[in-house]
Amino acid sequence: MNILDKIVADKRKEVDLKKSLIPVSQLEQSVLMDRETASLAQALKNSGSGIIAEHKRRSPSKSIINQDLNVQDVAMGYEKAGVCGMSVLTDGKYFGGSLDDLVLARAAVHMPLLRKEFIIDEYQILEAKAYGADVILLIAAVLSRAEIKSLSEAAKKLNLDVLLEVHNEEEIHKSIMPSLDMLGVNNRNLKTFEVSLETSKNLSKLIPDEFIKVSESGISSIDAITDLKPYGYQGFLIGENFMKTDNPGQYATEFIKTLES
Numbered sequence: 001m002n003i004l005d006k007i008v009a010d011k012r013k014e015v016d017l018k019k020s021l022i023p024v025s026q027l028e029q030s031v032l033m034d035r036e037t038a039s040l041a042q043a044l045k046n047s048g049s050g051i052i053a054e055h056k057r058r059s060p061s062k063s064i065i066n067q068d069l070n071v072q073d074v075a076m077g078y079e080k081a082g083v084c085g086m087s088v089l090t091d092g093k094y095f096g097g098s099l100d101d102l103v104l105a106r107a108a109v110h111m112p113l114l115r116k117e118f119i120i121d122e123y124q125i126l127e128a129k130a131y132g133a134d135v136i137l138l139i140a141a142v143l144s145r146a147e148i149k150s151l152s153e154a155a156k157k158l159n160l161d162v163l164l165e166v167h168n169e170e171e172i173h174k175s176i177m178p179s180l181d182m183l184g185v186n187n188r189n190l191k192t193f194e195v196s197l198e199t200s201k202n203l204s205k206l207i208p209d210e211f212i213k214v215s216e217s218g219i220s221s222i223d224a225i226t227d228l229k230p231y232g233y234q235g236f237l238i239g240e241n242f243m244k245t246d247n248p249g250q251y252a253t254e255f256i257k258t259l260e261s
């Protein structure tokens, strides 16, 4: 069983339990359900840097990255740096995140927030909205075309943007549909955890122009971004490179300043 299959098997149990503890009717009472969402796709279109900065305490590939930071400080630092949006990992078991992280970030900033989660059920999309997200992630490797359609359409009904993540050509062909806003190519091989920007480069030509292209994982330098831009990428999701520092917001500020100079 690969890591994604393991994560998803655990997630199914978690979602079933949560559905019995917190019914949909309770999620629907969140004051954040009526909040006007901000579009990450639009922010990326209008941006020179295209940075989406992630809050990530640990990961299956790197174990501990940084457990000493306050998510609100990180969010405010990223917003001040001028990133287009923030990705908040909400999985607890493998990434040390939570929905509390999402709602705390929401309380601290106005920029678009992506709920970075392994979404397999519409319930998690309602949770995303109820806890302050503007964007959800769908991972093609763990969903059928019919699931991608129903989940992305459910997100659009809540005015959430949809970022669909792919790892290969087959996943792109399976997934293309109008209810997606952004196509993210993940550079991390989930069997070996190796990262290669060649994945983004090779798959770029298969992504239709109407979708904003995002390159995800393993981006650790300005050169990487300069290298990817000619392939049509307008978004760059960066986690570990920012989070391994003592002050991710300050680091992101310097990074964006250099990128835009």
Ligand SMILES: O=C(O)c1ccccc1NCC(=O)[C@H](O)[C@H](O)COP(=O)(O)O
Pocket: 003, 004, 054, 056, 059, 060, 061, 062, 186, 188, 190, 216, 217, 218, 219, 237, 238, 239, 240, 241
């Ligand atoms: O990061 C991992 O080890 C990982 C393992 C299994 C599934 C997903 C994983 N990461 C989620 C992400 O997509 C990344 O956190 C995100 O793209 C940022 O990557 P990085 O800049 O390399 O931290």
